[in-house]
Amino acid sequence: METELVEKAALGDRQAFAALVESRYDFIHAVAWRWCGDRQDAEDVAQEVCIRLASAIRGFKGASRLSTWLYTVTLNAARDQVRKRRRAEWRDAAYLRERAVLEGGTGEDDNEELWQAVRQLPDKQRDAVLLIYGEGLSHAAASEVLGCAETTISWHVHEARKRLKVLLCDAAA
Structure with a gap:
């Protein structure tokens, strides 16, 4: 059923595309x-992915599963959104630090959570950890989504664990 929707959507069938997006x-x-x-960023990313799918569905050849392909499209849109959000946060954080110092505080947030720490990891480490632990994918499936060797995924996860220990210990201190 889904294969038919993808084929029809790729040929320009709007109803098939709408059904595919809805599913x-x-x-x-x-x-x-x-x-x-x-939540708001996730909604923005989901909407962006749906917009991208309108043209990208024509490029889906079925070489991988649709869910793997959707992970890749969603991951790319999420990366774009995270970059945009980081730029705004850096600007806002600089303002808040300056304001906190002027008011006699430190401007630091001592309540770092695990997933917030994960989002601070370098892109490849963050992506590997989120796919493996957040999405529950195997190392093989994550390597397919990220387009690298399975051993590379394992290395990124290993490095991420070391970095997370430092990030979480610093947050607890």
Whole structure:
């Protein structure tokens, strides 16, 4: 059934495309939320993915599963959103630190959570951890989504664990 929808949507059938988006929207939104950690950002990413799918569906050749392909499209949109959010947060954080110092505080947030720490990891480590632990994918499936070797995924996860220990210990101190 889904294969038919994909084929019809790729040929320009709007009803098939709408049915495909409707059937996969919750999946896309859930992945986006885990990557972004913010409801509004997740909704923005999910909407962006749906817009991108309108033209990208023509490029889906069925070489991988649709869910793997959707992970990749959603991951790319989430990365774009996270970059945009980081730029705004850096600007806002600089303002808040300056204001906190002027008011006699430190401007630091001592309540770092695990997933917030994960989002601070370098892109490849963060992506590997979110796919493995957030999405529950195997190392093989994560390597397919990220387009790298399975051993590379394992290395990114290993490095992420070391970095998370430092990030979480610093947050607790």
